[in-house]
Amino acid sequence: MSEQSEETRLTEAQLKEALSNELVGSWLWNIQKNKVVTDERIAQAFNVSPTKALKGLPLSTFLKAIYLDDRQRVEKEIQSSLKRGKKLRIECRIGGPGKTHRWVVARGSIERDKASLPITAKGVIIDITDRKEIEMALSESESRLRFMADTVPQLLWTSDTEGNIDYYNKRWKDFTGLSLGNVERDRRSKLLHPDEREKVEKTWNHSIKTGKPYEMEYRLYHADSDSYLWVIGRAVPYRNKAGKIIKWYGTATEIDEQKRSANIQRYLANVSKELASSMDYETTLRKISQLCIPEVADWCSVELLNDDNEIEQVSVAHIDPKKVSLAKEYREYNPPTIDQPTGVPAVIRTGKSEFYPVISEELIRTSIADKKVRDFMLGLHIRSIIIAPIKAQDKPIGAITFVSSESGRYYTQADLTMAEDVASRISLSLTNVRLFNESMQELTRRRQLEKELLLEKQRLESRVKERTEQLQATNAGLREEIIKRQKIEKERIDDLIELNRSKDEFISLASHQLRTPATGVKQYVGMVLEGFMGKIEPAKRTILEKAYESNERQLRIVNDLLKVAQVDAGKVMLKKSNVDLKQLLEDVIREQASNYKEKSQTITLTNKVDDATVVVDPSSIRMVVENIIDNASKYSEEHSKTTVTVREKADAICIDVADQGVGVSETENSKLFEKFSRLDNPLSTKVGGTGLGLYWAKKIMTLHDGTITYRANRKKGTVFTICLPKPVKV
Amino acid sequence: MVLIVEDDVDLNAAYEMIISSAGYNVKTAFNGQEALETIASGFEPDIIFLDLRMPKMDGIEFLKRYDVPAKNATVVVFSNYDAQAEVDKAFELGADRYVLKARAAPKELIRIIEDIISER
Numbered sequence: 001m002s003e004q005s006e007e008t009r010l011t012e013a014q015l016k017e018a019l020s021n022e023l024v025g026s027w028l029w030n031i032q033k034n035k036v037v038t039d040e041r042i043a044q045a046f047n048v049s050p051t052k053a054l055k056g057l058p059l060s061t062f063l064k065a066i067y068l069d070d071r072q073r074v075e076k077e078i079q080s081s082l083k084r085g086k087k088l089r090i091e092c093r094i095g096g097p098g099k100t101h102r103w104v105v106a107r108g109s110i111e112r113d114k115a116s117l118p119i120t121a122k123g124v125i126i127d128i129t130d131r132k133e134i135e136m137a138l139s140e141s142e143s144r145l146r147f148m149a150d151t152v153p154q155l156l157w158t159s160d161t162e163g164n165i166d167y168y169n170k171r172w173k174d175f176t177g178l179s180l181g182n183v184e185r186d187r188r189s190k191l192l193h194p195d196e197r198e199k200v201e202k203t204w205n206h207s208i209k210t211g212k213p214y215e216m217e218y219r220l221y222h223a224d225s226d227s228y229l230w231v232i233g234r235a236v237p238y239r240n241k242a243g244k245i246i247k248w249y250g251t252a253t254e255i256d257e258q259k260r261s262a263n264i265q266r267y268l269a270n271v272s273k274e275l276a277s278s279m280d281y282e283t284t285l286r287k288i289s290q291l292c293i294p295e296v297a298d299w300c301s302v303e304l305l306n307d308d309n310e311i312e313q314v315s316v317a318h319i320d321p322k323k324v325s326l327a328k329e330y331r332e333y334n335p336p337t338i339d340q341p342t343g344v345p346a347v348i349r350t351g352k353s354e355f356y357p358v359i360s361e362e363l364i365r366t367s368i369a370d371k372k373v374r375d376f377m378l379g380l381h382i383r384s385i386i387i388a389p390i391k392a393q394d395k396p397i398g399a400i401t402f403v404s405s406e407s408g409r410y411y412t413q414a415d416l417t418m419a420e421d422v423a424s425r426i427s428l429s430l431t432n433v434r435l436f437n438e439s440m441q442e443l444t445r446r447r448q449l450e451k452e453l454l455l456e457k458q459r460l461e462s463r464v465k466e467r468t469e470q471l472q473a474t475n476a477g478l479r480e481e482i483i484k485r486q487k488i489e490k491e492r493i494d495d496l497i498e499l500n501r502s503k504d505e506f507i508s509l510a511s512h513q514l515r516t517p518a519t520g521v522k523q524y525v526g527m528v529l530e531g532f533m534g535k536i537e538p539a540k541r542t543i544l545e546k547a548y549e550s551n552e553r554q555l556r557i558v559n560d561l562l563k564v565a566q567v568d569a570g571k572v573m574l575k576k577s578n579v580d581l582k583q584l585l586e587d588v589i590r591e592q593a594s595n596y597k598e599k600s601q602t603i604t605l606t607n608k609v610d611d612a613t614v615v616v617d618p619s620s621i622r623m624v625v626e627n628i629i630d631n632a633s634k635y636s637e638e639h640s641k642t643t644v645t646v647r648e649k650a651d652a653i654c655i656d657v658a659d660q661g662v663g664v665s666e667t668e669n670s671k672l673f674e675k676f677s678r679l680d681n682p683l684s685t686k687v688g689g690t691g692l693g694l695y696w697a698k699k700i701m702t703l704h705d706g707t708i709t710y711r712a713n714r715k716k717g718t719v720f721t722i723c724l725p726k727p728v729k730v
Numbered sequence: 731m732v733l734i735v736e737d738d739v740d741l742n743a744a745y746e747m748i749i750s751s752a753g754y755n756v757k758t759a760f761n762g763q764e765a766l767e768t769i770a771s772g773f774e775p776d777i778i779f780l781d782l783r784m785p786k787m788d789g790i791e792f793l794k795r796y797d798v799p800a801k802n803a804t805v806v807v808f809s810n811y812d813a814q815a816e817v818d819k820a821f822e823l824g825a826d827r828y829v830l831k832a833r834a835a836p837k838e839l840i841r842i843i844e845d846i847i848s849e850r
Binding site for chain 2: 512515516517518519520522523524526527530532555556558559562573575619620
């Protein structure tokens, strides 16, 4: 009830106001005579006759007006007041049926005789209905407040203006496991986390001094988990109407989950930042282990397998450097081996995390054999351990260990998730680093190669440049020389062309001039020989015939020269039409039959073609054929045989003229189609060829896209073949 | 009646001698212009032996002016191996035959005349 009285005290200001309520009246009680005299107002209030009241009425009359519920208590209080003391003060409700009840207080003093027996009492009656109602309402709201305070999830407390805590709600007591009585004593030792104790005290004192509310985060002892949990604490002052602080209200809300999760999130973000910022992973891992201290862990270490498959501690972090060196010392004293069934080696071996949410002293005692290490471990006050595997390309190559000790926290599933997250981020980064290093090596090698290539290229380029310059100098000289020579050469060629042209012209002109007289000789000698001038003697005829023949040769030469000059000058115009080669051959053979007959030679025509039609210039092709068939006779002895065959190739009609003549020696056949080529054979002198016939024939054939070729006949003689393209079928 | 148009004096004389000796009435001219003049003077030839290359007026020009298709005469042009194009031109202008000058022996000329006459 001490709390309640505190609460009552709280409303004193209001009560004082209420006490200025109206005075009902005054009374006098003659205790010996048991007569109570009151004024008129009291009589009215107590429902008795005022005139009787003025004369005096027994106490019991007045007591009848008191609420039945209160009456017995009032009687008792009166009796007890009469027994001892000088003062009398009794509160009660009055009012009868049909009237609203009123609260009144009877105050008075008691007069006693020498024997201390009460003689009279006198006093006043005051209406305290208003005050009482306020008091009742207050009491009711107080209990409602209490109820609320005990049900809300927050921790609540109140304090006086001096900062002395006078109320904690039930949750606060449950949370801290501390009762009001021992708070003060325990406060300094346990309630607040050592790291924030000073800060909290300072802030609270400052608020009391200045009357400013505070809000801060701190760790509060949590009894169930025997650890400190983060809360957000607030305190606001309660002021009276005059503005004076009369009380402090305080709350604390647990935010441990949020706080931890925020810490974890911040740590994870930092881990990512570190991993992204550096490629020197040992430095990075050291940073990562340090970053989690102290919000996420009290201890953090990273171990990796080295090239010798030994577990090497890359980094270990704790807020106190002395402890770090101590830990290193113990590790050296008792290094882990890969075959250990639990802990870092097991995690590296299996690639699976280990989570020890609660490490009891007993566990340490039973699991660590070595006394020195065991004592060291016990001295660390370890609460929880998480070990998560670090992998590179999915192969475990190390582990990261988070230990909770001094902070007094126990790790939860959320912390395990965090640890595995950190480990997997490191793993990913390590994989990248490894890949990167491999690529870098490759890149370095390539760069080296490229550099060498570039150097080689530059060397080559400078050599090429040097030589080019030399060449350019030489070339410039050469070019001038070439231009000079080309000019000379062109002039020479022009001269030669001109010379050739004039020569051709000369030949043409000379031949033409020669021909006419020779034709004249032919006609005149011909007339004699043909008997236009009468009969001639055989001896004269022989001579004349020789002259005629000689002239004929001259005519042939002249004609051949003219034909060749024409073809060389490109003046031959082919006038093409359909020509049946078979027909053409029959004509030529018929015309030349007399020549063959003279030498008793035979000539046969074999046709192997259905249609021997070609599109050619008839007169020039005819002359080519005549030439070949004529030659066949001329260069053959008497009684020889000449075979003419018309045959077909895929795209040409060909004529073979095979004779049994003197043939052409192998050394000479290459010259056969050259201009003025006269072959050395027994009949050449006698035949008197010009050496122009085959040259011209070849030119004509070429103009027809045809060919003229030569080969030796099987036994004797030659085979000349001309081929002319088949007409394009529409 | 035969008209010989030939610029070479010796050949002209030889042809005249050959043809006349065969009994034909022959007149000679030494170029196209003379031939036209001869014809203009009232000589209507049945056969004209026409050389193509002549001074003053060549055979082609003569043929153009003479208008062979409108006339009675048969034109035989003297040809050479190197004069195919001119022969072709002459044929276009109405020439009927050609004789390779270098080949035609005296008898050949007579044979040609006889051929033409027999064709008529």
